[in-house]
Amino acid sequence: xxxxxxxxxxxxxxxxxxxxxxxxxxxxxxxxxxxxxxxxxxxxxxxxxxxxxxxxxxxxxxxxxxxxxxxxxxxxxxxxxxxxxxxxxxxxxxxxxxxxxxxxxxxxxxxxxxxxxxxxxxxxxxxxxxxxxxxxxxxxxxxxxxxxxxxxxxxxxxxxxxxxxxxxxxxxxxxxxxxxxxxxxxxxxxxxxxxxxxxxxxxxxxxxxxxxxxxxxxxxxxxxxxxxxxxxxxxxxxxxxxxxxxxxxxxxxxxxxxxxxxxxxxxxxxxxxxxxxx
Numbered sequence: 001x002x003x004x005x006x007x008x009x010x011x012x013x014x015x016x017x018x019x020x021x022x023x024x025x026x027x028x029x030x031x032x033x034x035x036x037x038x039x040x041x042x043x044x045x046x047x048x049x050x051x052x053x054x055x056x057x058x059x060x061x062x063x064x065x066x067x068x069x070x071x072x073x074x075x076x077x078x079x080x081x082x083x084x085x086x087x088x089x090x091x092x093x094x095x096x097x098x099x100x101x102x103x104x105x106x107x108x109x110x111x112x113x114x115x116x117x118x119x120x121x122x123x124x125x126x127x128x129x130x131x132x133x134x135x136x137x138x139x140x141x142x143x144x145x146x147x148x149x150x151x152x153x154x155x156x157x158x159x160x161x162x163x164x165x166x167x168x169x170x171x172x173x174x175x176x177x178x179x180x181x182x183x184x185x186x187x188x189x190x191x192x193x194x195x196x197x198x199x200x201x202x203x204x205x206x207x208x209x210x211x212x213x214x215x216x217x218x219x220x221x222x223x224x225x226x227x228x229x230x231x232x233x234x235x236x237x238x239x240x241x242x243x244x245x246x247x248x249x250x251x252x253x254x255x256x257x258x259x260x261x262x263x264x265x266x267x268x269x270x271x272x273x274x275x276x277x278x
Contacts, residue, residue: 002029005218006067006108008055008099009074011038013181014114014210018071021211023047027219032067034074055095061102069218070103072096073114075153077146085145092149093156100160111161112169112217117203117229119150119172133172133225154225169217170225171210178207185243192245201233 005022009015010033022028023045031048033040034055051063055074064070076083076092103111120135122142128135138151154170161168177184184204205228213228240247 002027003069003218004028004030004032004067005069005071006032006034006064007071007073008034009072009114010050011035011040012073013183014176014207015073016040017178017180017207017211018073018214019048020044021208021215022071022218025215025219032063034063036074056090056098058098060098061105064102064106064108067106067108069110069112070099070108071112071114071214071218072099075114075149088145089149093152096153097156097160100157103161103166104164108166110167110169110218110221111157112171112214113154113157114214115154115170115172115225116146116150117172117174117227118144118147119154119170121151122147131227133227167221167223169222171213171217171228172225173210174203174205174229176207176210177204180207188239189243189245192240192247194247200236202236202239203229203233205229 005028007015007019007022010019015033019031019033019040022031028047031045033048033050035050035052036054039050053059053063074095076088100111117131119137120131121138122144124136125131137154138147140148140152140155142148157168157170175184210228213226216222237247239245
């Protein structure tokens with residue numbers, strides 16, 4: 001009998017990439033993708049089926065039962081002004097808490113979370129070099145909700161799952177690029193801006209490398225946090241040259257747009273140490 005994998009956010013970009021990759025793995029027998037309103041844009045393997053359900057549902061443990069592995073990618077990245085902060089946090093954090101409880105009740109063996117380098121403390125990390133996994137994560141009290149929610153979600157999962165014996169893998173991702181992601185490059189091009197006296201660093205990881213990292217976590221035991229990022233970085237000015245963007249002087253609106261898109265303090269370069277998945 002092969003592995004049965006439960007994937008949240010299967011209708012989103014990252015979830016779709018992961019489901020497609022996991023379906024090619026011979027050790028994976030069946031994949032159940034949890035979706036809310038969005039269906040995957042591409043046809044997938046017959047191994048894959050979908051369940052339309054809010055991850056805060058009390059019925060979650062029932063549909064998760066029988067799956068050895070849980071992969072959690074569902075997360076509100078772009079928060080609209082029509083949604084209150086309370087609802088946003090209930091989805092991101094309350095949903096994560098409910099998912100962890102469902103994993104415990106259904107006796108899952110592994111839980112793999114699509115975290116982010118934004119989970120690191122946003123003040124301490126500014127200007128840091130070669131940030132490793134032991135670096136402090138945030139307390140959830142910064143002015144940036146994405147950083148806050150990613151850090152708090154990690155704490156929720158750690159506190160709930162570690163005592164249960166479920167193997168918890170936290171894959172901290174940087175910007176993901178690839179043929180199925182049109183948003184990242186477009187966002188950099190549309191919001192390009194110069195910052196006098198500074199040339200921030202950025203790190204990009206290909207979607208296939210991300211999929212390989214999750215695949216390895218599925219079929220091996222990877223307990224703890226891993227920076228799923230490259231070992232090098234690129235200056236923002238070089239990014240602009242590659243994508244053909246013309247950067248202008250930042251104003252308040254453009255700076256705000258960039259910082260929201262990047263989810264990182266754009267003015268202070270950061271370098272994250274990559275994890276070795278060989």
